[in-house]
Amino acid sequence: MSTSIVASYSSVGSAAEVLSFSEQVRPTPQKGEVVVRIHASGINPSDVKKRSGWGSTMPPAQPIVPHSDGAGVVECVGAGVPEHWVGRRVWVFNAQGAASYGGSGPEAGTAATYSCLPLSHVVPLPDNVSFEVGACLGIPARTAHYVTFCDGPVAGKTLLVQGGAGAVGELAVQFAVAAGATVITTVSSPEKAEVARAAGAHHIINRKTEDVVKCVRSIAPQGVDRIIEVDFGANAAIDAAVLKLGGQIASYSSPSDRTPAIPYYPLQFTNAHIRLAPIFMISEGDSLRGLADINFALSMGQLRPTIAATFALREIADAHEAVEAPKQPGNVVCLV
8 A cells, every 4th residue: 555755743833843754544535536646845935834833823733734735646536536637747736724824625735745635726737847846836826826817907007016036926927927017026136136037027126225116106107007015014105105096906915014004095095906815715716717827828938936946855844944044036845
């Protein structure tokens, strides 16, 4: 009988202290499920935050296998799943943790040899895309697609992508450029500027050394049509100052301030539309459109996530630390 090497944690804390390994029997797929032999497991900020106790310091009710995203090959299928899925290269999303954020999904993280998921969480991986890249798609690419297009087409519009070298921001830049938008983005270092430039950003602003509002207004005197926001708490005042009348802000995070103050009147007087984007809870229709567009962009070479580092699964603690204290821009992946 096949066995699975599984990384997990039973209490929250530092990666080196709480992550451990066990050997378990390979899961058996139930009706509508598939078992994926994981080859690459992507690590997102939400994964390390959950493990560290950012959302709650209470011990989990049962051991948690971390990581929502991954890629591999379908090993076997449950009842109701066509046999032609067996042997297919796939990428997977929402494998673990959606319930922690108010969404629905399995608790079958990808930091393991095998992961058992509903077929609805499994997507064919284009032949031209590596497992490592496939492991960087679930949260970053789906979020990037949603925040880029949730308020309609972007062709001919000017977008400000705050944090254009991040896992989501980089892909949002790529989506927007491919769709015909003019993209302004902010970064915090020359190294991140190179990532944003490679992604296709038309204008890059170093927020550490330049006046973001002044720079954006010099590029777009009437303001920007849309803003994709990585840190609403830190940037709300800037967003209000550069948004065009009737513009939209789509924010997917606020790490610097979990309960941010809102510059109400500056936003009101631009007739701003603010959308908060919980990727675990978007509609089925939005999700399916995103999956189709992501795979099309991958097949056309339009979506190219940067990978900063890869680690063996046994080095998962080091991998988590690399996400928490990055030495260079890009995604971190565990090879399984």
